[in-house]
Amino acid sequence: MQILVADDHKLVRDGLKPFLQELDPGADILDAATLSEALQAIEGAPNLSLILLDLMMPGMDGLDGLVQIKAKVPNIPVVIVSGYSTRDHVVAAVQSGAAGFIPKTVSGTAMVNALRLVLSGETYLPSSSFFEDPANQGAQPIAPKPAAVPPPFDRLSRREGEILAQLVEGRTNKEIAIALSLQEITIKVHLRNVYRKIGAANRAQAVRIALQSGWIMPPVIN
Known part of the structure; x- marks a missing residue:
């Protein structure tokens, strides 16, 4: 496996x-610091399986760089990894061919889980809690838009949802x-209930079900 960063x-x-390397201990990790370097690396990577792309690096010109890369490797998933994420950015990136959008603020483990999902053929989108408000210089999270909680997650209590999000x-x-x-024993009890309610056999399966469904922790309604 070759992965371009x-x-x-x-x-x-x-x-x-x-x-x-948690995705594949033998993975060949390729580097690029500009769009032109990324395009050159793609040309010389016959076993390329995944591309992680920063939209702000030199030569990108917004989403134009993503479009150029997808034109060269239409069947290779490209995941945007960005320090700046608004809803508009995420939607535009996916519409331009991105297989996912991962904020740089997520934990390493969450990133690996998201990339595994992408490699399985799914699209990964960040939780609404990661979206930033441009009017506040990217410092404040935007409150998620109200939405119906999809089954089976509608069966979770507030506390169980908080634990699943963690x-x-x-x-x-x-x-x-x-x-x-x-x-800690209380967490274990809640997790057993979470697994039962969403149909998961274990921790890894619960994470996969949550990611694949696009579930996000609903906001508290006062």
Whole structure:
């Protein structure tokens, strides 16, 4: 497997490599810092399976660079990895051929889960909690738009939904317990209920079901 990481920040490229090797320990990780370098790397990568693309690197000119890349490798999934994400950015990227959009603020484990989903042929979109408000200089999350909770997630209690959201982010039971000020045994009990309600056999399956369904934690309605 060959994976191309196209980002003009070397720190980002190097930081992603350990997580990408979780997808395949023998993966050949290719680097590119500009659009032209990315296009050259694609030409010399016969076993390319995945492309991670930063929309802001030199030569991109918005989504035009994505369109150029998809024209060269229409059957290779391209995932946008960006530090700036609004709903409009995400929708436009997917309409231009992206197989997913991952904010740089997600945990490494959540990113790996999302990339596994993309490699299985699905499209990954971020939770609404990651969308930023341009009017507030990208500093404040936009409240998710009200939407009906899809089955079987409508069977989850508020607490169970909170725990599932933490699970999708790749957190351990101990980390979830600390974040929610609960006992670890309580987290285990809630997770058993979550698995039963959504039809999951284990932790990994619960994450996959949540990602594939596009489920997001609904906002609290006051």
